Amino acid sequence: MHFHDCFVRGxxxxxxxxxSDTERSAGPNRNLRGYEVIDAAKAKLEAVCPGVVSCADILALAARDSVVLSGGLSWQVPTGRRDGRVSIGTEAFTLPGPNDTVAVQNKKFSDKGLNTQDLVILAGGHTIGTAACQSFSDRLYSPNGTDPSIDPSFVPFLRQICPxxxxxxxxxxxxxxxxxxxTSYFANLKRRHGILRSDQVLWTDASTRPxxxxxxxxxxFNQEFAKSMIKMGNIGVKTDADGEIRTKCSAVN
Ligand code: HEM
Incomplete structure (x- = not known):
C-alpha cells in the first residue's frame, strides 16, 4: 500500500x-487489501493525539511494522508527511504492472528517482503476501502454451491452486x-518459481540478475531493503500548507 501510495502523487x-474516480477504485489498486488496518490505527491515534499523525505516515510505519512482524529487521521511519487532498483514478496507471518488462519497470522506478538496485530489492517485498490468480494465470493458460520461463515441475502446483x-x-x-x-523470494526466482512475470524477469534479465x-x-537484504524503503518513502512528500492531517484516512477533511 505504501508503494502504491508513493508512486502516485508522492x-x-x-x-x-x-x-468512484479515485486511485483506490482504479484497476491497479483494485486488489489492495488492509484499508481497515490503516483506519483502525488512525482511529486510535485520533483518540489520543488528534490532528498529529498523517495517513501517509501511518502507511510508512505500517509497512515497516509488517516487515518486523514477519521477522525482518526494523528501521527508523522518517515522519512528517502531510496528506494530499487530491486522488485521481487514471493516475494509478503509472504504477508498475505484473506483465511489465525489466525495461518498463526500470523506467517507472527511475521516473521516481529509484535505481535498478532499488527495483530489485523493493520487489523483494514479495517475500510476503499473496497474488490473486488473475494477476498471473495467463502464464498458465495462454493459447500459446505455458510460459516457458516457469520451471515445468512447478506448473502443476500452480494449476492446482489456480484452476x-x-x-x-x-x-x-x-x-x-x-x-x-x-531471501527465499530470490531463491525462488533462481529456481524459476517466480509467480508474477514481473518477478521472474528480474532473474532472466541480465541487468537485474546480479x-x-x-x-x-x-x-x-534486510539493511538495503530498509534504505530503499526510506528512499521510496521520501517520494513527493508534502509539507506545511501543501497538505493536511486527515481526520479519516478515506476522505479529505
Ligand atoms: C516492481 C514492481 C511491482 C509490481 C509489478 C508488483 C505487482 C504486484 C502484484 C500484481 C501483486 C498481486 C496483487 C494481487 O493480485 O492481489 C503484488 C502483491 C504485493 N506486492 Fe507488489 N509489485 C511491485 C513492487 C512491490 C513493492 C515495491 C512492494 C513493497 C515494497 C510490493 C509489495 C507487495 C506485497 C506485500 C504484496 C502482497 C499483497 C497481499 O498479500 O495482498 N510490491 N504486487
Missing part, C-alpha cells in the same frame, strides 16, 4: 481516499515462505 495517503476461471483465489508470492521476511545473486550470496 507518499501523501492519496491511495486511501474512497470514491481456470478462478480469478480471485490467491497464491503466495514466495512459495513456502509467505509469512517470513527473508542484484538477485547479491542478495542470495550476502546478508545485505
Amino acid at each position: 507518499c501523501d495517503g492519496s491511495v486511501l481516499i474512497a470514491g 481456470q476461471n478462478q480469478p480471485t483465489k490467491r497464491v503466495a508470492l514466495d512459495t513456502g515462505s509467505q509469512f517470513r521476511f527473508d 542484484f538477485v545473486i547479491k542478495y542470495l550470496a550476502t546478508g545485505l
Whole structure:
C-alpha cells in the first residue's frame, strides 16, 4: 500500500481516499487489501493525539511494522508527511504492472528517482503476501502454451491452486515462505518459481540478475531493503500548507 501510495502523487495517503474516480477504485489498486488496518490505527491515534499523525505516515510505519512482524529487521521511519487532498483514478496507471518488462519497470522506478538496485530489492517485498490468480494465470493458460520461463515441475502446483476461471483465489508470492521476511523470494526466482512475470524477469534479465545473486550470496537484504524503503518513502512528500492531517484516512477533511 505504501508503494502504491508513493508512486502516485508522492507518499501523501492519496491511495486511501474512497470514491468512484479515485486511485483506490482504479484497476491497479483494485486488489489492495488492509484499508481497515490503516483506519483502525488512525482511529486510535485520533483518540489520543488528534490532528498529529498523517495517513501517509501511518502507511510508512505500517509497512515497516509488517516487515518486523514477519521477522525482518526494523528501521527508523522518517515522519512528517502531510496528506494530499487530491486522488485521481487514471493516475494509478503509472504504477508498475505484473506483465511489465525489466525495461518498463526500470523506467517507472527511475521516473521516481529509484535505481535498478532499488527495483530489485523493493520487489523483494514479495517475500510476503499473496497474488490473486488473475494477476498471473495467463502464464498458465495462454493459447500459446505455458510460459516457458516457469520451471515445468512447478506448473502443476500452480494449476492446482489456480484452476481456470478462478480469478480471485490467491497464491503466495514466495512459495513456502509467505509469512517470513527473508531471501527465499530470490531463491525462488533462481529456481524459476517466480509467480508474477514481473518477478521472474528480474532473474532472466541480465541487468537485474546480479542484484538477485547479491542478495542470495550476502546478508545485505534486510539493511538495503530498509534504505530503499526510506528512499521510496521520501517520494513527493508534502509539507506545511501543501497538505493536511486527515481526520479519516478515506476522505479529505
Ligand atoms: C516492481 C514492481 C511491482 C509490481 C509489478 C508488483 C505487482 C504486484 C502484484 C500484481 C501483486 C498481486 C496483487 C494481487 O493480485 O492481489 C503484488 C502483491 C504485493 N506486492 Fe507488489 N509489485 C511491485 C513492487 C512491490 C513493492 C515495491 C512492494 C513493497 C515494497 C510490493 C509489495 C507487495 C506485497 C506485500 C504484496 C502482497 C499483497 C497481499 O498479500 O495482498 N510490491 N504486487
